[in-house]
Amino acid sequence: MNETFDLLMARRSERAYAGKEINSVEKAHIIGSAMRAPTAGNMMLYSILEVEQEQKERLVTTCDNQPFIAKAPLVLVFLADMQRWFDYYTLSGVPEKCRELDVEFETPKEADLMLACCDALIAAQNAVIGAEAMQIGSCYIGDIMENYEIHREMFDLPNWVFPITMVCFGHSLRKERKPSGIPRFPQDAIHFKGKYRRLDADSFELMFHDRINRLKKSGWVKGAENIGQHFYFKKTGSDFFREMRRSVKVAMRQWVK
Numbered sequence: 001m002n003e004t005f006d007l008l009m010a011r012r013s014e015r016a017y018a019g020k021e022i023n024s025v026e027k028a029h030i031i032g033s034a035m036r037a038p039t040a041g042n043m044m045l046y047s048i049l050e051v052e053q054e055q056k057e058r059l060v061t062t063c064d065n066q067p068f069i070a071k072a073p074l075v076l077v078f079l080a081d082m083q084r085w086f087d088y089y090t091l092s093g094v095p096e097k098c099r100e101l102d103v104e105f106e107t108p109k110e111a112d113l114m115l116a117c118c119d120a121l122i123a124a125q126n127a128v129i130g131a132e133a134m135q136i137g138s139c140y141i142g143d144i145m146e147n148y149e150i151h152r153e154m155f156d157l158p159n160w161v162f163p164i165t166m167v168c169f170g171h172s173l174r175k176e177r178k179p180s181g182i183p184r185f186p187q188d189a190i191h192f193k194g195k196y197r198r199l200d201a202d203s204f205e206l207m208f209h210d211r212i213n214r215l216k217k218s219g220w221v222k223g224a225e226n227i228g229q230h231f232y233f234k235k236t237g238s239d240f241f242r243e244m245r246r247s248v249k250v251a252m253r254q255w256v257k
């Protein structure tokens with residue numbers, strides 16, 4: 001249809017990369033793409049942290065044992081960031097002005113975290129697409145939300161900065177960029193009009209129709225008797241997810257304090 005649409009259809013997560021550095025021009029394009037993303041109130045409630053090689057090696061373990069992190073030429077952590085604005089508000093005498101006017105000085109709460117996460121994630125996806133346009137593949141690492149205490153120390157994060165996602169980038173090994181064959185659920189399981197629609201058993205069967213053979217081939221987790229049980233034990237009820245819940249709870253307590 002057009003180049004942008006083709007690019008979106010062909011993108012897939014890439015976890016192995018050509019042994020070639022991402023040069024400074026390419027890096028500037030990736031970060032520049034992120035920074036052109038829409039941002040709530042044009043406040044840019046995020047920061048982008050480039051990870052050093054020794055940090056990458058540590059992240060392999062702290063992000064649920066994913067060795068390809070250390071081999072990615074460029075790894076960026078997208079930080080939901082309210083700290084910058086609150087440092088500026090403080091510097092600008094906002095707390096004193098609030099006292100003078102007898103209004104509450106509002107410090108970041110859950111909503112600020114949500115909005116900053118929106119900003120950071122939208123910026124991250126712009127970076128992914130910008131990279132893709134230069135045949136630089138990428139893969140998100142959601143596990144950066146785990147081990148909050150370790151990552152906080154590793155990156156020197158203040159209270160109102162949370163690492164919402166990390167992305168690995170590297171030159172693609174793909175020979176041609178054709179539409180990704182990785183299945184998605186059918187649109188009518190995802191796209192509703194006007195009101196939310198909960199799915200019934202038949203709709204769920206249709207939802208997994210395109211994935212069932214692939215899932216059967218890759219095998220189910222031990223003890224699981226159907227797809228629902230398989231996914232629960234592999235993802236939602238797994239050790240890494242439990243750690244993520246613990247870690248995010250600690251970070252949120254810190255944030256809303």
Ligand SMILES: Cc1cc2nc3c(=O)[nH]c(=O)nc-3n(C[C@H](O)[C@H](O)[C@H](O)COP(=O)(O)O)c2cc1C
Binds near residue numbers: 011
């Ligand atoms: C928020 C988020 C977190 C993810 N975390 C990981 C991860 O930790 N490790 C990984 O290999 N892939 C990760 N992925 C990539 C997904 O597994 C991938 O997007 C999904 O399987 C669909 O495949 P595709 O991107 O190739 O279409 C993540 C993707 C997103 C959006």
